[in-house]
Amino acid sequence: MGVDADVLTDWFDEVGRDLPWREPECSAWGVLVSEIMLQQTPVARVQPIWLEWMARWPVPSALAASSQGEVVRAWGKLGYPRRALRLHAAAAVIAAEHGDVVPSDVDTLLALPGIGAYTARAVAAFAYGKRAPVVDTNVRRVVARAVHGAGDAGPPSNTRDMADVEALLPPEDAPAAKLSAALMELGALVCTARSPRCADCPIYEDCAWQRAGKPAYAGPAKQIQKFAGTDRQVRGLLLDVLRGSEGPVEKARLDLVWDESGQRDRCLDSLLVDGLLEQTQDGLFALPGEH
DNA sequence: TACTCGTGGTT
DNA sequence: TAACCAAGAGT
Structure with a gap:
């Protein structure tokens, strides 16, 4: 019932993707x-950037030595x-306090x-x-279906979610780590959010959701994130001007990207507060450290 | 807990 | 076409 660790691990060995960070x-x-x-960013968009980063900054201290901009x-x-x-900040701490070695301890x-x-345990x-x-x-969705027989995961509860997964892990380190990767891969490739490929699922027979006749998700409606017209969009447009420019730019350049001046200025200010932008002595705007 | 924070592909 | 979705974290 639920998740057969050996079957899922074998499936992962067979069809898991050969991603560079898995070498x-x-x-x-x-x-x-x-x-x-x-x-929150798909594999296909990460891969080329990750390769560039590894070539340019092969160790934490190398990244820390570059400017934020x-x-x-x-x-x-x-x-x-x-x-x-x-x-960048994490790399600086790792370089300064951990001998340039990424810690292995979760805490x-x-x-x-x-x-x-998530990231602490993934590392x-x-x-x-x-x-x-x-x-x-992905893991939350797989557990919701295979273990609990629900159509999808309900609202996250870190304590409960981790306890659910902990109960699935074999006692030894290496097999447990491998199952963790397999659970994520199953959610990414087969037990997907929109239209799960149950015909290709290695644990179909054991899946509680399938056994229950694949009932629809019954939990509370999930909040949909708007994007068009939000501060997130405006901040993205503002920052994109700086990414596309060699050096500092005048505010007039930034004013072109969004009509509504109140929202525009609020977003510009929030970017300064976040440290994603800086203002030069002349009142120009630049990426941090690039002036 | 609920909300914010980018971007672009898929359905 | 608009909605949905993608290896979350911080507040």
Whole structure:
């Protein structure tokens, strides 16, 4: 019933994707960078940027030695650019306090900026082969279906979600880490949100949702995120001007990207507060450190 | 807990 | 076409 660890692990060995951060020779730093980039950003868009980053910044101290602006620029259009600043800050801490070695301990990882419950355990499991409940949106969905027989995961509850996954993990480190990767891969490739490919599922027979006749999701409606017209869109447009420019720009350039001046100025201010932009002595706007 | 924070592909 | 979705974190 539920999830057969051996069957799922074998399936993962067979059809799991050959992603560069899964190569045995990939460093823990490479794993960490991939995990941050993959937060809410699809694999296909992360991969080319990750390869550039690994070539340019092969160790945390190399990234820390670059300016924030260079890092934000190299982040490109992966989205949520505050992640780039947090990764830069994390790299500085790793270089200064951890001998340029990414920590393997979950609590130490959790203390780093931009690393939360998911990423800390993902690094411990995928970079260091540790047994840890790695709970992302894919795993939550797989557990909701295969274990609980629901159509989809309900609202997240970190404690309960991690306990659910912990109960599935085999006792030894290496097999547990591998199952963690397999659970995520199943959610990404087969047990997908929109139209799950149950015909290709290795644990179809054991799946509680399938056994129950695949009932529709019965939980509370999920809040849909608007984008058009939000501050998020305006901030993105403003920052894109700086990414596309060599040096500082005048405010008049930024004023072109959005009509409504109140929202525009509020967003510009929030970018300054976040440290994604800076203002020069002449009143121009620049990426942090690039003036 | 609920909300905010980018971007672009898929249905 | 608009809605949905994507390896979350911070507040």
